[in-house]
Amino acid sequence: MIELKNLTKVYGKGSKQATALSALSLSIKKGEIFGVIGHSGAGKSTLIRCINLLERPTQGEVWVDGVELTALRKHQLQVQRRKIGMIFQHFNLLSSATVYNNIAFPLRLAGTEGAEIERKVKELLFLVGLEEHWNKYPAELSGGQKQRVGIARALASDPDVLLCDEATSALDPQTTDSILRLLMDINTKFNLTIVLITHEMHVIQSICDRVAVIHGGGIVEQGEVAQVFLKPKHEVTKEFIRSETQSEGPLREAIDAVHTGYTQAVKITFLGHKTYESTLSQVVQGTGVHFAILHGTISTIKDVPYGQLIVRFEGPADAVQVTLTELTAQGLDVEVIS
Amino acid sequence: MGGLDFSGINWDEMLDATIATLKMIAISGIFTIILGLPLGIVLYLWGKSNNVIIRAVYSVLSFIVNILRSVPFIILMVALIPLSKSIMGTSIGVLGTIPALVIGAAPFFARLVETALREVDRGIIEAAQGMGASTGQIVMRVLLPEARPGLLAGVTITIVTLVSYTAMSGMIGGGGLGDLAIRYGYYRYEKEVMIIAVALMVILVQLLQMAGDRLVRHFTRK
Numbered sequence: 001m002i003e004l005k006n007l008t009k010v011y012g013k014g015s016k017q018a019t020a021l022s023a024l025s026l027s028i029k030k031g032e033i034f035g036v037i038g039h040s041g042a043g044k045s046t047l048i049r050c051i052n053l054l055e056r057p058t059q060g061e062v063w064v065d066g067v068e069l070t071a072l073r074k075h076q077l078q079v080q081r082r083k084i085g086m087i088f089q090h091f092n093l094l095s096s097a098t099v100y101n102n103i104a105f106p107l108r109l110a111g112t113e114g115a116e117i118e119r120k121v122k123e124l125l126f127l128v129g130l131e132e133h134w135n136k137y138p139a140e141l142s143g144g145q146k147q148r149v150g151i152a153r154a155l156a157s158d159p160d161v162l163l164c165d166e167a168t169s170a171l172d173p174q175t176t177d178s179i180l181r182l183l184m185d186i187n188t189k190f191n192l193t194i195v196l197i198t199h200e201m202h203v204i205q206s207i208c209d210r211v212a213v214i215h216g217g218g219i220v221e222q223g224e225v226a227q228v229f230l231k232p233k234h235e236v237t238k239e240f241i242r243s244e245t246q247s248e249g250p251l252r253e254a255i256d257a258v259h260t261g262y263t264q265a266v267k268i269t270f271l272g273h274k275t276y277e278s279t280l281s282q283v284v285q286g287t288g289v290h291f292a293i294l295h296g297t298i299s300t301i302k303d304v305p306y307g308q309l310i311v312r313f314e315g316p317a318d319a320v321q322v323t324l325t326e327l328t329a330q331g332l333d334v335e336v337i338s
Numbered sequence: 339m340g341g342l343d344f345s346g347i348n349w350d351e352m353l354d355a356t357i358a359t360l361k362m363i364a365i366s367g368i369f370t371i372i373l374g375l376p377l378g379i380v381l382y383l384w385g386k387s388n389n390v391i392i393r394a395v396y397s398v399l400s401f402i403v404n405i406l407r408s409v410p411f412i413i414l415m416v417a418l419i420p421l422s423k424s425i426m427g428t429s430i431g432v433l434g435t436i437p438a439l440v441i442g443a444a445p446f447f448a449r450l451v452e453t454a455l456r457e458v459d460r461g462i463i464e465a466a467q468g469m470g471a472s473t474g475q476i477v478m479r480v481l482l483p484e485a486r487p488g489l490l491a492g493v494t495i496t497i498v499t500l501v502s503y504t505a506m507s508g509m510i511g512g513g514g515l516g517d518l519a520i521r522y523g524y525y526r527y528e529k530e531v532m533i534i535a536v537a538l539m540v541i542l543v544q545l546l547q548m549a550g551d552r553l554v555r556h557f558t559r560k
Contacts, residue, residue: 052468081470092465095559096483106469109479137559157469 001193002028002051007060009046020046022217033187033194035208037240043217044197048165051195052084053077065160082110085154089166091146093138099149100134106157124152144175151182164196168203180206201240205229205301213237226301230269254294262317269333270307283326289315344530356538358432359514362504366439367497374444378451379477406445411503414442415510435512439503447496454488455481487558494550498543505539515539
């Protein structure tokens with residue numbers, strides 16, 4: 001659906017040059033919600049703005065739905081851009097236009113006829129739950145409502161792709177969740193491909209199918225959210241996840257605490273229906289192995305439940321090893337720490 | 339000198355002068371907007387272009403606008419007498435002063451337009467670009483509506499400035515209240531006429547400013 005090939009973006013000239021993206025390639029499938037996470041200055045904003053060429057890459061190609069946008073002339077690009085909706089951190093609504101007229105705006109740009117505009121806008125007002133507010137101006141709306149207008153406006157021209165530029169970063173946690181839910185609904189309803197950038201792991205975890213971690217203008221890690229989230233490889237990814245889940249210090253102390261006999265600390269990850277099963281206690285039963293739970297999390301990735309336990313096993317060395325092997329055989333992910 | 343005696347004032351003449359002033363302001367105001375608005379839009383668009391040639395053209399245009407703005411109006415007016423003659427057929431009276439008023443006020447208004455447009459949030463323009471808007475659509479459907487309060491404030495300031503320009507035009511034989519004030523008050527020491535003429539201009543400016551402020555408030559949505 002979206003192919004970014006060797007994108008390089010350099011700002012400025014001469015000694016003031018700054019590279020925002022360096023030979024970055026990325027492939028996004030139709031109908032998926034793809035997240036890009038990175039710190040500010042990592043290049044994620046430049047990346048998403050390159051997809052509809054609000055920012056023109058210095059080098060490289062941008063393909064959306066089989067069309068190479070980077071090769072288009074100005075007018076052809078304007079036509080193609082109608083198939084790419086975009087929402088923004090600061091909403092970017094027309095302050096001089098009502099909710100209704102903001103949503104109608106892209107349709108009027110495209111020269112859609114009046115009756116069709118009315119039908120479409122009403123449908124979208126209903127979709128985002130703003131029927132009652134159609135005649136208000138953006139200044140009279142809350143942040144969440146403004147973003148709903150932004151979403152309705154972005155969907156007005158029936159796009160194939162929706163770009164979300166830090167769309168929830170200016171919103172409070174509850175509103176963020178309601179907007180994320182709305183994005184997920186429209187993703188399923190219209191099979192719309194969504195690309196979002198964020199600096200919050202929570203956003204990725206809530207709605208994304210796949211994620212790419214951007215750092216220093218390049219992708220350092222990418223894959224299914226569950227895989228990247230539960231088994232991060234790159235230091236930057238780990239940092240994002242750590243800030244989201246646990247406090248390292250006290251946990252380290254618990255693992256290193258003085259104890260007699262053979263011990264082994266492991267991180268056990270449960271995914272999907274395994275999360276709710278009693279696999280751990282079944283496996284240790286009768287092995288003579290005991291365990292202490294040092295840390296535990298339970299949450300969901302998109303709508304898939306997962307749990308993570310940090311456990312210290314105590315007992316005969318061989319019995320502990322057998323237990324670990326059996327846990328793996330039961331479909332749990334076991335990672336030895338200490 | 340003694341006290342003031344308003345009994346000798348020719349009110350018919352005063353009324354004619356008031357109408358003449360209003361006419362000059364209305365006609366020159368309309369032409370100032372017709373010329374200044376596109377000029378301001380062009381200044382805005384070219385001023386942020388990345389194209390080297392367009393930037394150069396912008397610098398030249400900007401320079402010309404600055405020159406027109408820095409020449410004192412009284413001098414501009416005298417310098418433009420031949421031009422007024424060739425356009426309007428006369429350099430005096432209501433019609434004769436219109437070219438000078440427009441050329442004096444349009445660059446000023448164009449700068450106000452440029453400034454008002456620069457106030458429009460960049461994000462909104464980008465959003466429109468992202469939706470496939472052409473430059474023309476961005477000007478008509480984004481920039482002008484979004485900048486409307488600023489533009490109306492600019493129109494108000496420009497028209498108030500035109501009131502004082504029309505007064506100055508009395509010096510070179512333009513009509514209106516300014517002419518009356520100068521002819522009677524300055525040349526003939528009939529200060530009563532001058533006082534009334536000036537008072538009328540003060541009232542006119544007040545009314546214009548109030549109307550302008552109301553319009554700006556009405557269209558402000560932030």
